[in-house]
Amino acid sequence: MTQRMTYAGHARALLALGLPLVGGHLAQFAIGLTDSVMLGWYGVEALAAVTLAAGYFFVLFLTGAGFGWAVMPMVAAAVAEGDEVSARRATRMGLWLSLLFAAIAMPLLWWAEPILRSMGQAAEVSADAAHYLRISGWGLFPALLVVVLKSYLAALERTQVVLWITVLAAVINAGANYLLIFGHGGLPALGIRGAALASLVTQAISLLAVWVYVLRALPEQELFRRFWRPDWEMFAQVFRLGVPIGLTSLSEVTLFTASSLMMGWLGTVPLAAHGIALQLSSATFMVHMGLSNAATVRAGNAYGRGDRAHMARGAAVVVAISLALALLASALFLLWPEGLIALFLDPHDPQRAEILAIGVGLLAAAALFQLVDGGQVVALGLLHGVQDTSMPMVIAALSYWAVGLPASYLLGFTFGMGGIGIWLGLVAGLACAAVLLMLRFWRQGLRRVAAAV
Template identity: 30%
Template sequence: MVASARADIFKVSQLAGPLILTNLLYVAIATIDLIMLGMLSPLELAAGGLAIGIFNQFRTMGTGVVTATGNLVSDAIGKAKLAQITPLFNASMLIGTFLGLLFAAAMFAIEPFLRFIGTSEAIANLTTQYLTVVALGLLPCFWFQSVRHFSVGLKRPGPLMLITGVSVVLTIVLNYGLIFGQFGLPQLGFVGVAAATCIVLYLSFLLFILFAKRDDVLSPYLTIKFWQTDREALSKTWKMGMPIGATYGLEAGFFTVLALFVATLGVNALAAHNVVSQMVYIVFMVSAGISSACSIYISEANAAGDFHHAKRIGNLGIICGAVVMSVFALIYLFIPEFVLLPFLSAEELQNSDVVVIAIELLFIAAFLQFFDAWQNIGLGILRGLGDVKSTLMLSLIGYWCIGLPGAWLFQEFFSLGILGVWYALMLGLAVTALSEIWLFNHRANRLLEPTLLKEQNA
């Protein structure tokens, strides 16, 4: 048993390692955007952070839908049905195109909604300017994610790290150049951050396609004629992807609604919230890599009927998530100023209100991130068992029926302000995470019952 566990840790680490590094590099793009915005003013940091949060809301939902591609490809491999792989990839690209156009239209028309919920005119105007530009990057973003999950399903994530690393460098150069008019680029100021992100998303996708076409494992299944799919592949991707996208959307929407709530509490509160939320988002990407790797291997084990193996991988993922989060918790608790330093300008570091609020939020985040990691890993391991509908319901209950009313209650009746919002955030994540962990083990045990009966009768 110990040897099997070690082998599983090794296999999952081999796949999760590149995915984690890729996730961290990918989120570095948004982090660099936030750092660059911090060089401007508290108002532009607040508005830009809000815009990034809204963009991430749409990006997360679309990414969630095409995430199903990885599990479906892995399932096809487990069942030795390799002819299904190309139609599944093409279906993912088609669905990503549809969602990219739909979500971009929603971002173009968001200003009236921001005004309706009480966002100040200055923040609403700047947020809308940012979103109008960055919305053009949703299409290549979803295409990139389709190729990514297709490659992960085939256990070939290698080029992702190199491509995303190049994207990070381009983001730094383009951000600085377009904000301040350097390197022969036009000076666009605040909107330059959005323009840089959009350009990098297109280049990242094109680079990934070029690398994938040169890969001996990926290339045979790739085609630029992604409209050549079939109803079965479209149906499978949509039926599995929609609950995943909705689940991701409920979680991201929970964060987004809370950010909109914080936006009504003032510029200092919103600036501190944006900074700490971005740090939480960075660490979230570590658990996302663990979740994806576990999910792929559980899908393969589930397809082969090896439920002992599937359960062991899931529980190892939960333990690994707790170990990693312990490291970040210690950093938050003992050197919070070090965490905040890259995100705040000299002006904001002198603003004691922003710094004090951010340090208080980091204290909560030290504990919150255990539940954030577990709910993320819980989604992946349940998805590996083919259960995507239960996670949707658990997310709805945890975030929207418990967490969101809790934020209103803590803020209005207990006068906890932004701290109440974050306590409610932790409550919603805790309910969702613990429910998913219990459900995974319950589902795995049910699948194991026939095997255990045979072993007892033998």
């Protein structure tokens, strides 16, 4: 590829790389969505508990995934430079750091109940969430390793296999949920524990699949040879890049977890409606996340080659595509909210009408949410591609916690707007992040790339 590639050429290249990543993220999202849908059929209390548990789990997962996501731009830049050794070294140390993080985080998953209760959650919901986390929490180990290996494959532009492995995992999870939650096939009905066990099995199978693929399809890379041997220089490099990425994700996901906690203060029914609206918004976010990953890989390649013009043109294309998709999602949320929410509910649930009424208002706020959420994650992907992670971390933390969280509380409780106010606060925080991160990339990020020849 050259710096003279047209905008149409950039769009084709971006979509060829990004669409499988989008599909992979949607398939990964389908795992959590399946838990929510089937537990919503099982009971509103179970849905509320898994909403709380999933938010808690992802606080830790996304923080630890920073090391895996750091591997993506590092490998992309190394491949552009023809340095396969550095690509292999970065991936191995990403695996090391992911295992270390999971071991440190496991006690927080095991003893989640008192932590959740200290945050003001109802005793019964906290207990059910803790039962879920004591089982599904062990999936943090394979889940983080999968992030590293998928990032490695994405940086090599082997995105089709990332998609199909994740689709396989989603299918397995759906089948396991069906059997274990409701007790089909002669198995006992385990409810929320069944959903947790299904998720754990799914994560383990995903790791096995991607591990076997790397061994068989890329034997010349010798990725796991002498895996036990430390590489402290590369360990430090991945750590320095991965910690800010993880903390940036932590800032965002804890904003959403805090919103779930605040919705829990309003009651079980508002929390269940919030969980549905959050799942729908997360589905559209996965599309932007896939584009962001593709932007990271392409920006990382341009960074490794020192091709500033190529990067600028490609960045403009990915921002335009993300904005167009956000507008489509907003229209869907505004025009068909009842139909979307109804997918998560038992038609005979006595609380169905109340959840629908609350959820329609939340989706109206989520329509605004779409326009800024895609912008901020795409900007982060571009900045990660040029290995700019520290200042974006600061921008994200300030936007989410100094703007978004106070705005959610003030609008939701001080001004009495309830759940809609909480969601409008989320919009404010994400809008701040989107504007500042975009300015960061266009004013500073491109300067990190040597002038194109």
